[in-house]
Amino acid sequence: MKIIVYVKQVKYVYAQTGFDPKQNFIGPDDIIHLLNPFDEMAVEEALRVKDKHPNTEVLVISLGDQFAEEGLRRCLAMGADRAIHLYTEEDERLDSKAKAAVLAQPIRNLRFDLIFCGKESIDDQRGLVGPYLAEALKIPFVSRVVKLEIDESRSKTFLHRALERGNRETMETSLPALFTVEKGINVPRYPTLPGRLMAETQRIERFDPKDLGLSIDPFDSGSYLTETIRLSPPKPKKRAGAAVDAKLSATDRLKSLMKGGDSKKKEDTKIFEGSSDKVLNEFERVLKENGITFE
Amino acid sequence: MQGVWTREIFWNLGSDKKIVVYLLAFMAMVILAYGLYRRYFLWRKVSRTQEPISFNQWGKRIGAIFIDGLLQRRVLREYYPGAMHAFILWGFIVLFLGTLTVAIQEDFTVPFMGTVFLKGLFYFCYKLILNVAGLLAVIGVLMALIRRYGVRPERLSQSFENGIILLWILIVLVTGFILEGLRIDHLRNDWEVFSIGGWVLSKVISALSLDPGSILLLHRGFWWVHLFAALGLIASIPFSRLIHLVTSPANVFNRATTSQATLLPIKRFEISQSFGVSEVSDFSGSQIFDLDACTQCGRCQDNCPAHLSGKPLSPKKAIEALKAEWLERGNSLRKQERSGARRSEGAKSNGQGLLEEEVIWSCTFCMACFESCPVYISCFDKIIDLRRNHVLMKSQFFPEIAAFFKTVETFGDTYGKGRAYRENWTGGMDMPKLLPGSQTDLLFWVGCQGAYHDRSSLIASSLAGVLKQAGLDFAILGKEENCCGDPVRRIGDEYLFQKIAKRNIGLLRGLHFKRILTYCPHCFNMLKNEYPQLGGDFKVVHYTELLGDLIRGGNLKIQREMERKVAYHDPCYLARANNIHEVPREILRSIPGIALLESHHSKRQTFCCGAGGGHMWMREIRGKKINEVRVKELSEIQPDIIATSCPYCLVMFEDGVKSLGVEGIRCLDLIEMIREAL
Numbered sequence: 022m023k024i025i026v027y028v029k030q031v032k033y034v035y036a037q038t039g040f041d042p043k044q045n046f047i048g049p050d051d052i053i054h055l056l057n058p059f060d061e062m063a064v065e066e067a068l069r070v071k072d073k074h075p076n077t078e079v080l081v082i083s084l085g086d087q088f089a090e091e092g093l094r095r096c097l098a099m100g101a102d103r104a105i106h107l108y109t110e111e112d113e114r115l116d117s118k119a120k121a122a123v124l125a126q127p128i129r130n131l132r133f134d135l136i137f138c139g140k141e142s143i144d145d146q147r148g149l150v151g152p153y154l155a156e157a158l159k160i161p162f163v164s165r166v167v168k169l170e171i172d173e174s175r176s177k178t179f180l181h182r183a184l185e186r187g188n189r190e191t192m193e194t195s196l197p198a199l200f201t202v203e204k205g206i207n208v209p210r211y212p213t214l215p216g217r218l219m220a221e222t223q224r225i226e227r228f229d230p231k232d233l234g235l236s237i238d239p240f241d242s243g244s245y246l247t248e249t250i251r252l253s254p255p256k257p258k259k260r261a262g263a264a265v266d267a268k269l270s271a272t273d274r275l276k277s278l279m280k281g282g283d284s285k286k287k288e289d290t291k292i293f294e295g296s297s298d299k300v301l302n303e304f305e306r307v308l309k310e311n312g313i314t315f316e
Numbered sequence: 317m318q319g320v321w322t323r324e325i326f327w328n329l330g331s332d333k334k335i336v337v338y339l340l341a342f343m344a345m346v347i348l349a350y351g352l353y354r355r356y357f358l359w360r361k362v363s364r365t366q367e368p369i370s371f372n373q374w375g376k377r378i379g380a381i382f383i384d385g386l387l388q389r390r391v392l393r394e395y396y397p398g399a400m401h402a403f404i405l406w407g408f409i410v411l412f413l414g415t416l417t418v419a420i421q422e423d424f425t426v427p428f429m430g431t432v433f434l435k436g437l438f439y440f441c442y443k444l445i446l447n448v449a450g451l452l453a454v455i456g457v458l459m460a461l462i463r464r465y466g467v468r469p470e471r472l473s474q475s476f477e478n479g480i481i482l483l484w485i486l487i488v489l490v491t492g493f494i495l496e497g498l499r500i501d502h503l504r505n506d507w508e509v510f511s512i513g514g515w516v517l518s519k520v521i522s523a524l525s526l527d528p529g530s531i532l533l534l535h536r537g538f539w540w541v542h543l544f545a546a547l548g549l550i551a552s553i554p555f556s557r558l559i560h561l562v563t564s565p566a567n568v569f570n571r572a573t574t575s576q577a578t579l580l581p582i583k584r585f586e587i588s589q590s591f592g593v594s595e596v597s598d599f600s601g602s603q604i605f606d607l608d609a610c611t612q613c614g615r616c617q618d619n620c621p622a623h624l625s626g627k628p629l630s631p632k633k634a635i636e637a638l639k640a641e642w643l644e645r646g647n648s649l650r651k652q653e654r655s656g657a658r659r660s661e662g663a664k665s666n667g668q669g670l671l672e673e674e675v676i677w678s679c680t681f682c683m684a685c686f687e688s689c690p691v692y693i694s695c696f697d698k699i700i701d702l703r704r705n706h707v708l709m710k711s712q713f714f715p716e717i718a719a720f721f722k723t724v725e726t727f728g729d730t731y732g733k734g735r736a737y738r739e740n741w742t743g744g745m746d747m748p749k750l751l752p753g754s755q756t757d758l759l760f761w762v763g764c765q766g767a768y769h770d771r772s773s774l775i776a777s778s779l780a781g782v783l784k785q786a787g788l789d790f791a792i793l794g795k796e797e798n799c800c801g802d803p804v805r806r807i808g809d810e811y812l813f814q815k816i817a818k819r820n821i822g823l824l825r826g827l828h829f830k831r832i833l834t835y836c837p838h839c840f841n842m843l844k845n846e847y848p849q850l851g852g853d854f855k856v857v858h859y860t861e862l863l864g865d866l867i868r869g870g871n872l873k874i875q876r877e878m879e880r881k882v883a884y885h886d887p888c889y890l891a892r893a894n895n896i897h898e899v900p901r902e903i904l905r906s907i908p909g910i911a912l913l914e915s916h917h918s919k920r921q922t923f924c925c926g927a928g929g930g931h932m933w934m935r936e937i938r939g940k941k942i943n944e945v946r947v948k949e950l951s952e953i954q955p956d957i958i959a960t961s962c963p964y965c966l967v968m969f970e971d972g973v974k975s976l977g978v979e980g981i982r983c984l985d986l987i988e989m990i991r992e993a994l
Binding site: 033048050051053054055208209210211212213214215217218295296297298299 | 585586589591707708709710711713715717718721722726727734735736795811974975976977978
């Protein structure tokens, strides 16, 4: 069995310290590269399939600059067998469709039974490379997989797909297929030291996307389906205004707003102090008194 | 009856028995030597990594044997068991020297010079001293019997062997006194009253009014009993727990130079196949010798925070379990060697590992076991090797640890906030930064706790404020600072630790500063004691040392009075690992109005707060919470303030005070108190 996992090395996005929209508002000093957590789960799932079904090869593929290689090495350390690096420094320019087109080219030439992707990357959060890739390869696609079982004959899979409110769909697909995995499917393993040491010297196959023989140039913006025109920083948060009691009439509400808010609300606020037990008891009592909970 | 104060050696036996005595003594020595040789095989052959025994720093090693061996410093920390052991030891040392004196007279001075020096005043003193020593030993043995079979504390195991050995020792001692009593009763020399024990017994014997013939017969009988018992005791040394007569001093000698503050690094990852310890032969020779040197006295167990809070770890039991494993492995190796079979590697493994997983994850690396052990055995150096095996080879640990490692690896700090936020603790305060090319006296290493933790960052900025007030030339690293690697190393990821440490060392080497100042004792210990292993030799001070100097030198003027009772909690990594426990007290005393309280566990015998060894980021497995145990102990002496100088301890205590619901106790860092008093 052969499993391909597409992984992305993302830039840590919570650190909004810069001012340049092109840099995702990350100060260039503060960029932190890490393997997209959803992709890490995808690798883990592939490795779990490998643990269960011997004679499985796990191949990881990534698209990006030299930092993408770090991510690939991490996957190798976890236990992946082979890594392919499509080297480009302009991956930021590619839209999801173009990325999928670039990825599909080498994948087409590899025989495979399964492809895993993360459900989305935590930086762009588009979640489109997986579906586009499935379309390019003309194989079944299921998103947000949280549980996976492969048939003995290795031609069918049964899976659980996460819906809202914890509902799950049970699905069945034929193989080959592409799945994107959702949080909760597994907890990625921590690579062992022999794994890490081996990954440091393991060969990574590197290709330039331009040499793949694509029929269209993915870097030509004319071939994009979508285009990012502008990135805007989050709007400054509105200062929390005074809460107005909705039960009041319009005039009263206006009056109260002009007075600078109803301060009565504040007086009701109560801060409990003391030990956690004491606070909890007090809190419980208040809840009961107000009829929120009952004995 | 008057006469010369002396006695005839071999009285009532005839000197022809002399040859028998020497023959028997020789046999005892042969058995002793054979037993030790067998043991030596077990010490040296089981370990696969046979490091050479190092014989450097003689002064320190001999000094340790003298102070902790002969003078029993560590043993005497506990009064009853200390006195008990010291009585037996000192008694037997004196008795041994006494026997040696007799041997010198009989085999050296008499045949070669014809002089008998055991007479007169010298004989008087000799007898008196030997009798006192014998009595002390008897008292010691009786105390031991009471302790082990009467009021046995939990830490001692009840074994048959211990009782046999104690009774045996008692027989040697008592028959010695009986022999003397019989002789004195027969010879009736009034001056022999200074043989206290013998004199008293002679009165008892004369009260029995036996005829002289049967007394001589009895004397002969007891003499043989005494001889066989004494020589048997010597011969049994290598086969019983008396082996500690050899192993304990040897271990003190071997371990006296071992620093408890450092863990040994794994060298050269590339050439090793296996990391840490998965079976007993992976331990080093010294570690295996540690196992044999253990006498199961249980002091470590009584001082271990994990054990006292009801966790599955007991250092004593862990060492015992490892020792059993070692003996089994060693004996099977010997059988193989005898039958000529080739040494088979990794004989068996039950898949469980040497100690249960819960046991190795209970340790907080507070080093209390090493501190309390009379013979310098540490449990945590075994535990770190077991942890390393779990982490590096099997990746077997709690999921939160995997997340923690990933956090430190990707973000460079323990909180996973990233370098973007590393300077937020300054709160806009103008803080000089050390850039390549510039220079400073003091490089303030803030640490992750000081930089990211809400509470600790207040303390870090207090410290910076005090530094400014004292007019010191200092600077911070700003965003360049990284985790020092202490929790990573102590959880067991040595590889990640070395990566972090080497990065830090490279960074620090490129900068110009005179000293590094740390706020966290863990960073302090790391930078001061563990970075030199990787080539990073820097001068490091903890802020308590610096404050002590400033206050002593009059650079800081304490102005306000504080009418408070303060209990100072010594952080393990300051007091135990680096012997800094007087300076913090001196600082507290410099504030007028402060009354300093001491708890049972203080100074080098301090008690863990529960956060060491990576436990700040790990669950507590079972039992009580260690921080609550400690807060309870501290609150019993009724302080107004629990002061400490470690960010971990402070967090743990504030939690403990809240969860226990202790009223009226504040937890403060030393620097906050100074800041308030300035």
